[in-house]
Amino acid sequence: MDLSSIKPALLLASLMIAATPVIYAAIGELVVERAGVLNLGVEGMMITGAICGFIAAVNTDSPMLGFMAAAVGGALLSLLFALLTQYALANQVASGLALTLFGLGVSSLLGQGYVGIKPPSTPKLDIPVLSDLPGIGTVLSAHDIMIYLGLLLVAAVWAVLKYTRIGLILRAVGENHDAAHALGYKVVRVRVLAIMFGGACAGLGGAYISLVRVPQWTEGMTAGVGWIALALVVFASWRAGRVLLGAWLFGGVTVLQLNLQAAGVAIPVEYLSMSPYLITIVVLVIMSSDKNKAPASLGKIFHASS
Amino acid sequence: MLRLEKRAQPSKQWAALAPVLAVLITMVVGGGLFALLGKNPFEVIRTIFWDPLFGEFAFYYRPQLLIKAGPLILIAIGLSLGFRAGIWNIGAEGQYIIGALCGAGVALTFYPLDAWFLFPMMILAGALGGWAWAMIPALLKVRFGTNEILVSLMLVYVAEKLLAAMALGPMRNPEGHGFPGSRNLQQYESAHNAELFTGSGLHWGGITALLAVICAYILLNRHILGFNIRLLGQAPRAARFAGVNPNRLTVFCLGISGALAGLAGMYEISGPSGQVSIDFNVGYGFTAIIVAFLGRLHPVGILLAGLLMALTYIGGEIAQSNMNLPAAAIQMFQGMMLFFLLAVDLMANYRLRLTRAEVS
Numbered sequence: 218m219d220l221s222s223i224k225p226a227l228l229l230a231s232l233m234i235a236a237t238p239v240i241y242a243a244i245g246e247l248v249v250e251r252a253g254v255l256n257l258g259v260e261g262m263m264i265t266g267a268i269c270g271f272i273a274a275v276n277t278d279s280p281m282l283g284f285m286a287a288a289v290g291g292a293l294l295s296l297l298f299a300l301l302t303q304y305a306l307a308n309q310v311a312s313g314l315a316l317t318l319f320g321l322g323v324s325s326l327l328g329q330g331y332v333g334i335k336p337p338s339t340p341k342l343d344i345p346v347l348s349d350l351p352g353i354g355t356v357l358s359a360h361d362i363m364i365y366l367g368l369l370l371v372a373a374v375w376a377v378l379k380y381t382r383i384g385l386i387l388r389a390v391g392e393n394h395d396a397a398h399a400l401g402y403k404v405v406r407v408r409v410l411a412i413m414f415g416g417a418c419a420g421l422g423g424a425y426i427s428l429v430r431v432p433q434w435t436e437g438m439t440a441g442v443g444w445i446a447l448a449l450v451v452f453a454s455w456r457a458g459r460v461l462l463g464a465w466l467f468g469g470v471t472v473l474q475l476n477l478q479a480a481g482v483a484i485p486v487e488y489l490s491m492s493p494y495l496i497t498i499v500v501l502v503i504m505s506s507d508k509n510k511a512p513a514s515l516g517k518i519f520h521a522s523s
Numbered sequence: 524m525l526r527l528e529k530r531a532q533p534s535k536q537w538a539a540l541a542p543v544l545a546v547l548i549t550m551v552v553g554g555g556l557f558a559l560l561g562k563n564p565f566e567v568i569r570t571i572f573w574d575p576l577f578g579e580f581a582f583y584y585r586p587q588l589l590i591k592a593g594p595l596i597l598i599a600i601g602l603s604l605g606f607r608a609g610i611w612n613i614g615a616e617g618q619y620i621i622g623a624l625c626g627a628g629v630a631l632t633f634y635p636l637d638a639w640f641l642f643p644m645m646i647l648a649g650a651l652g653g654w655a656w657a658m659i660p661a662l663l664k665v666r667f668g669t670n671e672i673l674v675s676l677m678l679v680y681v682a683e684k685l686l687a688a689m690a691l692g693p694m695r696n697p698e699g700h701g702f703p704g705s706r707n708l709q710q711y712e713s714a715h716n717a718e719l720f721t722g723s724g725l726h727w728g729g730i731t732a733l734l735a736v737i738c739a740y741i742l743l744n745r746h747i748l749g750f751n752i753r754l755l756g757q758a759p760r761a762a763r764f765a766g767v768n769p770n771r772l773t774v775f776c777l778g779i780s781g782a783l784a785g786l787a788g789m790y791e792i793s794g795p796s797g798q799v800s801i802d803f804n805v806g807y808g809f810t811a812i813i814v815a816f817l818g819r820l821h822p823v824g825i826l827l828a829g830l831l832m833a834l835t836y837i838g839g840e841i842a843q844s845n846m847n848l849p850a851a852a853i854q855m856f857q858g859m860m861l862f863f864l865l866a867v868d869l870m871a872n873y874r875l876r877l878t879r880a881e882v883s
Contacts, residue, residue: 257672297862306527306873307865310611310672314812315861322855329849436851441680448673487688494677498663505669520529520873 236468238422240367242446243460245418252411253391253514257313260443261320266291266420267427268324271434280339291420292413299412303405325436375457391512394519454510470496527873537871545864553856571838586724587837593728594787596829598811600735601780603820608752610776614675615784616808617682618653622785623792625652630714641713653785661777665770694799705799716794728790739822813861
């Protein structure tokens with residue numbers, strides 16, 4: 218066992234990479250839940266995004282087109298969920314589960330001819346000032362553009378929810394859909410748009426796994442990250458800033474256990490790889506004592522006649 | 524203009540018709556999907572739904588039906604109790620694995636014991652294992668208000684890792700020349716969950732599933748506990764006034780579903796599967812969610828839905844080997860069924876009304 222082989226700076230740099238898929242998926246789901254919709258299909262949308270992005274990137278040789286295709290794929294799949302829950306007024310928990318099962322099936326069907334192929338690599342940005350900073354230079358710099366976009370997205374969601382009219386309407390719909398309806402806001406339309414935004418974000422997160430983090434396509438490769446993203450939204454008490462914190466915590470645990478595996482710690486690999494899931498449970502337990510933060514209309518069906 | 528109007532009472536006819544309609548729509552849309560994949564849709568549908576029962580090699584496939592339906596029904600019955608009460612255990616796959624590990628653990632510990640009481644002990648261990656695994660989300664929910672959906676699902680991944688650790692470590696066959704996987708329980712007389720009638724595919728798991736259907740039916744229709752479960756699901760506030768303790772029901776529902784999933788896992792590992800191996804679990808715990816909904820959360824409905832879903836599994840395998848249909852297509856097919864069911868369900872709760880556009 219050689220723990221000195223673990224370098225803190227490199228560890229933090231790979232933490233940023235490990236946290237990015239969760240950041241995308243969680244911030245998307247946060248918007249969906251703030252609009253009062255519980256979409257448990259994050260895992261399904263992520264894996265669909267992962268394969269859509271992978272196929273597009275391999276065929277066009279452009280990672281950026283890949284990410285775009287992933288966002289579109291995720292949004293299209295989420296549209297199914299929107300149809301079910303907003304127009305057919307189906308139970309959101311059941312519909313979300315259906316979406317995950319369906320997405321897993323769709324993705325492995327689409328990905329049949331793509332096992333074992335390497336995708337085009339996503340270019341790294343070298344930001345002049347950041348990379349020269351002593352110590353944290355290696356942590357913050359020389360990442361691909363998606364990491365920075367992810368951080369920007371979190372900031373944007375935070376600002377929009379807090380300071381803009383759109384954010385206010387979205388929150389009104391999530392807190393009390395009947396009141397929002399009475400004020401003349403289109404509850405269903407707002408929710409469908411929010412669901413599609415969440416789908417696009419989950420798709421991007423999935424594509425980040427298949428194009429950057431792994432980078433390869435294997436069936437079921439998201440391995441529960443979508444569910445962890447759902448847990449993170451609870452952890453974050455539905456606030457954008459805390460999503461970052463949670464995602465880094467999760468990324469840190471993931472990276473640390475991988476490093477411990479590589480360093481040859483005397484614990485079998487299988488037990489180490491349980492740790493991200495166990496930590497998620499522990500964090501959920503700690504955070505759920507802090508209740509009543511959830512949007513008041515979360516998971517409730519809206520129908521104008523009732 | 525078409526307008527939706529909420530029904531005062533959910534329509535019984537529509538509720539019964541919805542699963543049938545959903546299966547039919549899935550056949551049509553699925554057929555379209557298979558046509559897109561370049562297969563003859565009629566042939567695929569016939570292969571999936573007809574050949575396993577009445578085709579040329581049906582004598583070989585028919586026993587498979589009970590082997591696959593058993594665990595699905597067993598798990599789905601447990602899940603349906605919770606779903607009715609609004610308690611969402613979606614980690615049945617994990618409880619299934621732990622049940623199997625506990626059952627196999629008992630058998631392997633006493634190897635090569637030849638005694639009649641070994642198998643009952645394994646049954647007990649399997650049920651207890653699944654129960655204990657389900658108690659984690661149950662107690663966390665009751666004590667801390669933690670979301671049981673997320674916790675039970677996280678535990679699936681933990682259970683999968685544990686299964687891998689067991690297959691490679693403590694439970695590995697000492698005479699297996701270093702290959703991963705345990706001793707084969709099928710060759711271990713007193714631990715083997717053998718077929719009860721040759722060629723029927725019926726083992727103790729099938730019997731237990733049938734018992735579970737009957738017990739669940741009695742519980743839901745004739746017992747105050749079943750009434751309370753339904754009450755909590757449909758009107759939580761009324762349930763509170765009627766003196767129903769939601770915490771106790773949470774523990775009960777999660778416990779029962781965990782124990783049944785554990786039993787299913789134990790019967791599987793000591794029978795059809797035979798071995799603790801990395802790829803032991805094949806997603807019964809997740810498919811059972813579809814079965815529970817397709818069966819309308821009703822015990823008899825679940826019995827039928829479980830048989831139907833088992834049919835798609837077997838038919839899917841035939842279509843895979845004979846017609847080169849990808850395995851994932853069947854998974855998608857099953858997912859679609861749940862989708863359409865949820866969509867068709869709209870008609871049970873709402874009524875379509877034709878209204879003239881008015882100027883208000």
